[in-house]
Amino acid sequence: MRLTWEELGWERVAPRVGRRRLPDWDCTAGLVVGEEAVLMIDAGSSLAEGAALRADARVLTGARVTHIALTHPHFDHVFGAAAFAGVEILAADGSSEVYGRGREELCADAVRNGLDPRSAEEAADTLVRPHRFVRDTWDLDLGGVGVRLVRTGEGHTAHDLVAVVPGDPAVVFCGDLVEESGEPQAGPDAVPSRWPAALDRLLALGGEEALYVPGHGAVVDAAFVRSQRDALAARFGVSR
16 A cells, blocks of 8 residues: 555645655755656755655655756755666756866765765765756646746856646745745855845746745745745845
């Protein structure tokens, strides 16, 4: 008998759509299940975490993950990707350099944030360069369910990608453009002046009734995203 989302520690967000809040950094991993293909959204913070997500997906769907969409190139979202064999990995256009020459900095950032140095080095050494880079939008047909990947513009990083799953309600995987369990983090690779505009586009994509899945924290609504957009604009002195 196949286990339910909840029995495996996942949250069923909509039909064919679920997410898991991973330990340590409360990072989101998403899963969209089609009749012909399966999409994982972000891959965890280590090879071990990626392998656990891969195993969960197999139990939940009876199939293997065929695609991974990486919302942005930070270690807690990408270091598990190498645990998925034979998948197509998609990321935002312009991020190729991070997955190549930026590996050492990703590793250093992981260790600074508490990841075991050996695990960080292993993940950095095996980090997979994405196979496809999304310049604006890219539509995936998983069989019975579609997903639109959108490069919303710069914000949390210069390379943010979101995933929109149409439905009633629609589900939007926001990456760290939206955070619920803490204040949005603006590191050295953030582009604060453009972050509010990226959230404006995010809201236009999802609409008022969508469920917005943040990179960290609980699922939120459009009002929360709009409030966070306004707070970021005030924080960084960005006018409309």
